Amino acid sequence: MEFYSISESGNLVLLSKNKTIVLSSNISVNVEHPVARLLDTGNFVIMDNFTGNGSQNYQWQSFDYPSDIQLPGMKLGWNLKTGLERYLTSWKSADDPSTGDFTFGFDINYLLPELVIYRGSSKIARSGPWNGVYFGGIPTNPNLVFEIIMVHNESEYSYWYEPFNNPLVMLVKLNQSGMKQWQMWNEKSNGWDLVYSAPEDVCGHYEHCGANTVCSINKTPICECLKGFKPNSEYDQTSQGCVRTLPLDCEGGDGFIKVDNIKLPDLIDVSLNESMSLKECETKCLSNCSCKAYTNSNATGGGSGCLMWFGDLIDIRKLVQNRESQDFYLRVPASELSMLIL
Structure with missing residues (x-):
């Protein structure tokens, strides 16, 4: 005993x-x-x-x-002063509380805060980067149940939530299958109601459609190439991704097209300058032949900061909710610019 x-x-x-x-x-x-x-x-x-x-x-x-459950007020993330990391770990099974295969938390190596579900060291799903207002891939409206609180400074990367209605009993659970579930207690049924889960569909699974594609759950097929790209394989666009239809011509005057209402690509091979304007970001990206796309890093106050991508664009999805989103600018060769804008 x-x-x-x-x-x-x-x-x-x-x-x-x-x-x-x-x-x-x-x-x-x-x-x-x-x-x-x-x-x-x-x-x-x-x-x-x-x-x-x-x-x-x-x-x-x-x-x-924490174990597999995050309660209101419970922080996930890093205390950068002490090195303490807080993250959820799934149970092995529904009735076995030993350590399971999945974890949920921040990746400390990211330039911007982003929540990630891992299976071992492999990414299963990600939230999209924090833009000062919301995580880019998490539905924000309507949400009358809880508010997300994010702290990102020299001392900590921390994320937690609070219910709008204090007597409300709710929790976040990382289940044994790697699903993150928001649950709310229902006194009438004496059980837990599911409010939201992630990944919410196949487009929420990491890199479901391959590089340089957009996953759109309401389209058939759900995987399509970004404008200016073509399938890398005529047989299997989903797994092989897409490549450029025409190569970029840095000296010939490339341009940019705006891609709307998406979760931004994964923060792989990127650079961040938090003091630049969007126009300065465009100029900076255009002057570097390796720069493939850019956007503001912060969406508050009309937008600020410069985030640029230099490699393949990974894990983009079309957002199901139409909402005000960050403008994402994709580089294309000048010879295709007018055609792709139409």
């Missing part, structure tokens, strides 16, 4: 029947008057009983070590 206790140093410890420590919270400083509390938020904390109840006085909290 095993049981929990608080040690003299203020650590939460799991003891075996002969009182051998099996697990410990490993608090680095001694707590003179340790108290363990389960808060109304669901956060289980260890604190000094004489120093107050604020979160800054928690010596340890379960919210820093």
Whole structure:
């Protein structure tokens, strides 16, 4: 038989029947008057009983070590000062809580915050980059249930959510199949209602249509080449992706066409300048023969910043909801420019 206790140093410890420590919270400083509390938020904390109840006085909290569920107020992401990473890990099966195959969280190597579901080290789905207002591939309207809160600064990459209606009971779960599910408690049915899940369809699966394509769930076939591109294989456009119909001619005067209402390509082989305007970004991209596309990095205040792509454009999807989205500009040769704009 095993049981929990608080040690003299203020650590939460799991003891075996002969009182051998099996697990410990490993608090680095001694707590003179340790108290363990389960808060109304669901956060289980260890604190000094004489120093107050604020979160800054928690010596340890379960919210820093999530499993497969994210509760309101529970941060996911990175504390850049301490190196602490918070992410969800799926169960092995519906009735086996051991570590499963999937994780959900941030990739710290991204230039812009983006949420990713992984199976091992392979991407399964991604949210699209944070543009200062929303994650580009996550439906935002209508949403009367919760608000997403994002902090992106020198100290942390953090993401959490809060319900608009405080008494509302809801959670986010990463299930054993790698689906991220928003669930809300229904008192009438005494069960959980599914509000939203991701990936929500096949276009939400990472790189479903190959490089330089757009996945459009409402079209048949759902995979089509970007303008100015053709299938790399006449037999299987889905897996082989697309290549340019004509090569770019940097010295001959390439131009750009606008692609509307899409989730931006994955942040692979990109550069970021947060101080440039969109016009400066166009000029910068056009002056570099390797630049394939550009957009503003931030959508607030009319748009700012410059994000440029230099390789294949991966994992683009047409958004199901028509909404104001970032203008994405794709480079094409001058000989095709007038034809592709029509």
